Amino acid sequence: xxxxxxxxxxxxxxxxxxxxxxxxxxxxxxxxxxxxxxxxxxxxxxxxxxxxxxxxxxxxxxxxxxxxxxxxxxxxxxxxxxxxxxxxxxxxxxxxxxxxxxxxxxxxxxxxxxxxx
Amino acid sequence: xxxxxxxxxxxxxxxxxxxxxxxxxxxxxxxxxxxxxxxxxxxxxxxxxxxxxxxxxxxxxxxxxxxxxxxxxxxxxxxxxxxxxxxxxxxxxxxxxxxxxxxxxxxxxxxxx
Numbered sequence: 001x002x003x004x005x006x007x008x009x010x011x012x013x014x015x016x017x018x019x020x021x022x023x024x025x026x027x028x029x030x031x032x033x034x035x036x037x038x039x040x041x042x043x044x045x046x047x048x049x050x051x052x053x054x055x056x057x058x059x060x061x062x063x064x065x066x067x068x069x070x071x072x073x074x075x076x077x078x079x080x081x082x083x084x085x086x087x088x089x090x091x092x093x094x095x096x097x098x099x100x101x102x103x104x105x106x107x108x109x110x111x112x113x114x115x116x117x
Numbered sequence: 118x119x120x121x122x123x124x125x126x127x128x129x130x131x132x133x134x135x136x137x138x139x140x141x142x143x144x145x146x147x148x149x150x151x152x153x154x155x156x157x158x159x160x161x162x163x164x165x166x167x168x169x170x171x172x173x174x175x176x177x178x179x180x181x182x183x184x185x186x187x188x189x190x191x192x193x194x195x196x197x198x199x200x201x202x203x204x205x206x207x208x209x210x211x212x213x214x215x216x217x218x219x220x221x222x223x224x225x226x227x228x229x230x
Contacts, residue, residue, distance in 0.1 A: 033218065042121075042204055042220035043161065056217055091160060093218075105151065106218055108160040 004109035006092050012115045013082055020078045021112045025094030032075050033106060034067055035091040036060065043091055049075060050097075082116045089113050120144060123205050123221035131229055134195050138224045140188040140205030150181055151206040152190050155223065161204055164190075195228045202226070 005024040013019050025032050030051050035043035046065070047057045051072035061067075064082075069075040079086055089111045097104040123140045130136050142150075150167035165172065167179040167188055178191040188205055205221040 035220075040222075042222040045217050045219060048217050104149075105163050105166060107163065110160050 006109035023092030029094035031095045033093040121221040127225040138190045147207040153204040
């Protein structure tokens with residue numbers, strides 16, 4: 001098992017462009033989370049999936065942001081019409097959870113660092 | 118009030134010192150608790166889960182006080198390699214299924230020789 005994988009690791013884009021990030025979770029994990037982190041802050045929750053269902057979205061996730069997990073495996077996070085304020089580290093995490101598991105530790109990928117110029 | 122609040126830090130301590138971090142959470146329905154460690158420009162990594170009875174892992178001890186909605190992490194005999202940011206994490210279980218994970222802003226620890 002190679003852990004959670006995120007691509008690309010770094011992305012520099014011009015303001016107004018669209019970007020898409022990919023996350024491949026640990027293979028048996030059914031839960032997938034997206035977070036955004038800026039310098040000096042903790043990770044801020046964006047959204048999470050249980051299999052292919054998107055169960056919760058943060059108010060931080062404006063209409064320019066969309067996430068999918070079409071087959072319950074990998075996920076993509078797209079940002080349309082990027083703004084300089086979108087510059088951050090985008091982190092993906094996965095876990096396995098069920099009604100029998102009340103405590104499911106999440107494991108993170110190395111993140112995608114986005115810079116909007 | 119933020120959902121998860123931590124000591125702002127930074128904590129600057131000498132090697133061998135004992136240091137304690139505190140964390141409070143606002144949602145009484147929070148069910149699971151964790152401490153993560155994050156090195157500079159790296160992803161967060163799970164340090165330990167926090168159990169109701171308290172738990173210990175080597176030099177690290179975690180405590181939970183549900184009545185006060187308070188979590189702590191104690192590091193004994195601190196090492197230079199303990200220098201990092203420590204993140205307090207809580208989640209709320211909805212009907213037996215873990216909800217999202219809410220992170221505190223983190224407390225930065227710097228251990229000096």
